[in-house]
Amino acid sequence: MISLPRRLVSTLAAAVAAGFIVVSGVSASPVSADDGPPTGYPTWSDVQKAKGNAAATQAEVAKINALLDTLSAESDSLGTAAVQAGAVYAATKGQLDVVTGQVNVLQAQTSRAEKQASGYQKDVAAAAVQSYKSGGANLGIFTTLTSLGSTNALQGLDMLAQVGEQAAGRAVRAKAAESVAASLAQSRQAAEAQQATLTAASQSALEKAVAAQQAVADQLAARKKDSATLTAQLAMLNNTTDAVEQKYRQGQEALAAYEAAQEAKRRAAEAEAARQAAAAAAAAAAASAAQQQAQPVQPAVPAQASSGFIPVEVLLPNIPGGAVNDPSGAQAYASSRLGAYGWPQSQFQCLLQLWTQESGWLTNATNPSSGAYGIAQALPPGKYSDTGSDWLTNYHTQINWGLGYISNRYGSPCGAWDHEVSNNWY
Secondary structure, three states: OOOOOOOOHHHHHHHHHHOOOOOOOOOOOOOOOOOOOOOOOHHEEEHHHHOOHHHHHHHHHHHHHHHHHHHHHHHHHHHHHHHHHHHHHHHHHHHHHHHHHHHHHHHHHHHHHHHHHHHHHHHHHHHHHHHHHHHOOOOHHHHHHHHHOOOOOOOOOHHHHHHHHHHHHHHHHHHHHHHHHOOOOOOHHHHHHHHHHHHHHHHHHHHHHHHHHHHHHHHHHHHHHHHHHHHHHHHHHOOOOHHHHHHHHHHHHHHHHHHHHHHHHHHHHHHHHHHOOOOOHHHHHHHHHHHHHOOOOOOOOOOOOOOOOOOOOOEEOOOOOOOOOOHHHHHHHHHHHHHHOOOOOHHHHHHHHHHHHOOOOOOEEOOOOOOEOOOOOOOOHHHHOOOOOOOOOHHHHHHHHHHHHHHHHHHHHHHHHHHHHHHOOO
16 A cells, blocks of 8 residues: 555644644645545546456556555545644644633632732721721821822821821731732732633634535545446446445555554553553652641542553544544444344443543544544544545444454454453553
């Protein structure tokens, strides 16, 4: 199988490799000028002429195979670009949600601090009045009281001597509260500026993700038609049938995809295991330090038994009008399809654990490390197109592909689950 064409969006791939960090100004359009189908398709007349000559037949077969390889690679490219665009949007939207939460918190904190500062100012005024009534200050108190209501209140330290010791203490608290309020206001303004930037980036990423998904929907159907014609021509040249040629090509493509996917998943699993091990070690160290400082010492909480595998982190690019996430519906459909592969219902428990671990049975689950997508976590994601052009949004299509993949590679869901438990990927 030939390598993927250069039209795969490099900026998106770079963003994914960097952890989906969104940089302002990145262009993520998955459809470029050379995204049309390959040219040079043979006509049926060409095929008929070639069939009478062995050398011409061989040349025409090679040409058709090359065109089919290109169609397959372009389908993978389109699918990968669409998934990456959705993942960039999910990451950007996640950043926006975090910053929006920070803005809301800072707004509330600023409001409280400003009210507290205002209250302290009123306390200072009240203390000054009381001091005057009790004879603790001279007529200069009236000037002080006037200054308390001005924008320059509390700026002159000589005022403290005029309002007395009680008012001085409250004035110090008021000044501190004003400082806190000003600092919070400054932090809020910075967060609001970041929020505005991320809002624009999120909207841009959403538009690109929608366009990428639409490109898949628009172009895969045409490419399927081209592929069917080429396969029929190949069958005629080889004196076979469309079904035989298609099955052979699917087998060759599946083998190449399997080998590439397993290597990618293995690397992703190793990276995820290392990340989680580091996080666990940091959490354990923090818990140990906190426990040593705690009074009284709390009894240790028994550790929960390990499930035997590491949960996979996924992004959820919830694009309007996009994937339908219905885990219970997806599980019911998958269960109903077991018999088609000759599997008993007892296999469903293994399948349930497998795809719960891989994707949580979410149609748009995207692995941020490998780029695997969907309920079955296909890699590259475009492989789903073997069972339908609506694979980005339809869990039926994803499940049909996933069950076929399991059948071909592991024989059964329990075989796939055993591999998952041993290797943390399947």
